Amino acid sequence: MRKHEIELITALAEGTLDDETQARALIASSNKARIEYEGQKTALAALADVQPAVMSDIEKATLHRDTWTALKTQPVAVKKTAPWYYRWSYAAAGLFLVVGLVTVLNTDGFSGDEAGTEELAISRDGGEAADTSIAAGGADQGAEAPSIAEDGALADDSASDDPIVDFFRLEASKVRAGQFATATASEADEQQSVLDKQTECLLRADLEGYEAVGEVSFADAEDFGLDPDTAYLIAVPTAEELGEDTPVVFVEADTCALVHTDE
Amino acid sequence: MTTAAKDAVLLARVADGDHDAFTEVMRAHEDRVFSVCLRIMGDREKALDATQETFLTAFRKAHQFEGKSTFGTWVYRIAVNTCYDQLRKQKRRPSEPMPDYFDPADASAQEAVEAAGIRPELQEALSSLSPEFRSAIVLSDIEGMSLPEAAETLGVPVGTMKSRVFRGRRLLAQHLGNQNTT
Numbered sequence: 045m046r047k048h049e050i051e052l053i054t055a056l057a058e059g060t061l062d063d064e065t066q067a068r069a070l071i072a073s074s075n076k077a078r079i080e081y082e083g084q085k086t087a088l089a090a091l092a093d094v095q096p097a098v099m100s101d102i103e104k105a106t107l108h109r110d111t112w113t114a115l116k117t118q119p120v121a122v123k124k125t126a127p128w129y130y131r132w133s134y135a136a137a138g139l140f141l142v143v144g145l146v147t148v149l150n151t152d153g154f155s156g157d158e159a160g161t162e163e164l165a166i167s168r169d170g171g172e173a174a175d176t177s178i179a180a181g182g183a184d185q186g187a188e189a190p191s192i193a194e195d196g197a198l199a200d201d202s203a204s205d206d207p208i209v210d211f212f213r214l215e216a217s218k219v220r221a222g223q224f225a226t227a228t229a230s231e232a233d234e235q236q237s238v239l240d241k242q243t244e245c246l247l248r249a250d251l252e253g254y255e256a257v258g259e260v261s262f263a264d265a266e267d268f269g270l271d272p273d274t275a276y277l278i279a280v281p282t283a284e285e286l287g288e289d290t291p292v293v294f295v296e297a298d299t300c301a302l303v304h305t306d307e
Numbered sequence: 308m309t310t311a312a313k314d315a316v317l318l319a320r321v322a323d324g325d326h327d328a329f330t331e332v333m334r335a336h337e338d339r340v341f342s343v344c345l346r347i348m349g350d351r352e353k354a355l356d357a358t359q360e361t362f363l364t365a366f367r368k369a370h371q372f373e374g375k376s377t378f379g380t381w382v383y384r385i386a387v388n389t390c391y392d393q394l395r396k397q398k399r400r401p402s403e404p405m406p407d408y409f410d411p412a413d414a415s416a417q418e419a420v421e422a423a424g425i426r427p428e429l430q431e432a433l434s435s436l437s438p439e440f441r442s443a444i445v446l447s448d449i450e451g452m453s454l455p456e457a458a459e460t461l462g463v464p465v466g467t468m469k470s471r472v473f474r475g476r477r478l479l480a481q482h483l484g485n486q487n488t489t
Contacts, residue, residue: 050469050470050473051469053473054469054472054473057476080477082480083477084473084476084477084480085481085482086479086480086483086484087444087448087475087476087477087479087480088448088476090426090429090432090479090480090483091429091444091448091449091479092450093425093426093429094346094424094425094429095424095425096338096342096424097338097339097341097342097345097346097424097425098338098341098342099338099341099355104337106355107333107337107355107358107359107362108329108330110359111329111333111362111363111366112326112329114359114363115321115329115363115366115367116324120333128380139338172349225352256436303336
């Protein structure tokens with residue numbers, strides 16, 4: 045039978061045709077069509093008697109109890125769709141940072157030279173180590189950074205126009221001088237947990253082959269347009285002895301974003 | 308808020324261990340899910356098992372629910388697939404035959420037949436159909452879903468659904484006719 049004929053017979057059996065003339069003519073002219081029509085009518089009549097199936101209250105209670113119990117032992121995973129403003133927050137934060145940097149750099153009070161002076165003020169007596177808070181343990185505070193010259197200029201004489209870059213260079217030089225703390229969490233488990241977290245963060249920052257040697261926040265970071273509450277992981281190549289040529293990387297501990305690489 | 312969005316919110320609450328949300332989702336769909344399972348499985352106990360398995364699967368896979376269809380359509384599809392799985396397992400492990408002393412006139416058995424809301428010969432005819440035809444008839448002619456809705460639930464084109472319903476009814480009528488003539 046053709047598709048059109050099947051549809052006609054079905055519609056006639058269901059009683060949904062406005063004009064039954066064509067369908068009636070079809071079953072009158074074809075024995076096969078008539079048998080199909082009667083089959084459809086028989087099935088529909090039998091199915092029309094079917095009552096809706098309902099569960100008893102006891103069955104429902106049992107179903108709820110058993111399902112809930114099973115769910116509690118194996119929790120549900122639901123995709124939590126972040127609201128649009130959350131998804132855009134990273135972009136907004138990046139834009140804000142860029143605008144902030146441009147603003148800072150265009151402000152007279154923060155020219156490159158003055159930033160250098162600021163560093164001088166901090167670093168002359170080694171006090172910058174005291175200003176650097178070590179999150180995971182105590183810093184070797186008070187030790188003067190050997191790479192910082194007495195006049196406050198950076199030892200490598202490579203001060204950039206960007207005070208933030210200079211800032212991280214300064215901190216990197218202190219790291220190379222050993223002025224950072226390794227994680228000294230009180231409990232071994234806690235220490236391992238911190239290390240695992242740091243390792244995962246470095247991997248997220250594509251820093252395979254690096255290890256975190258400390259986690260710091262900089263009390264004087266605000267002077268350079270940075271958030272003083274932001275913690276940074278200090279990472280160096282794994283198992284490499286610290287020296288003048290050691291690359292030092294700073295990664296934001298919260299976002300695992302690579303902030304600065306000093307090589 | 309759309310129905311799909313409400314369903315998504317409810318599912319998220321279930322994931323957070325909200326018992327009220329869980330009860331709300333279950334109550335909204337349990338009768339129809341059970342009905343679909345009962346008509347496909349043809350056995351109350353197995354239908355109850357399939358209903359529970361359906362909700363467990365739905366809650367566990369809730370993160371895959373994208374809201375493209377309603378939660379109802381999605382959960383009925385899970386129900387049908389769960390029943391298919393159980394029927395396949397049943398086929399591999401045929402159940403024990405009824406003992407000789409089993410009396411179908413037993414009051415509790417009679418009660419169960421009445422509670423099923425379907426004549427035994429019709430249930431037998433329905434059970435004789437392949438799962439594809441059976442589910443098409445159950446969704447379309449027993450549960451009263453529209454052809455597009457039933458097609459979406461089974462994940463087939465509307466044309467395929469029309470064909471399955473037509474042929475399913477034909478086979479059902481043949482089976483009922485044979486029963487009447489014997």
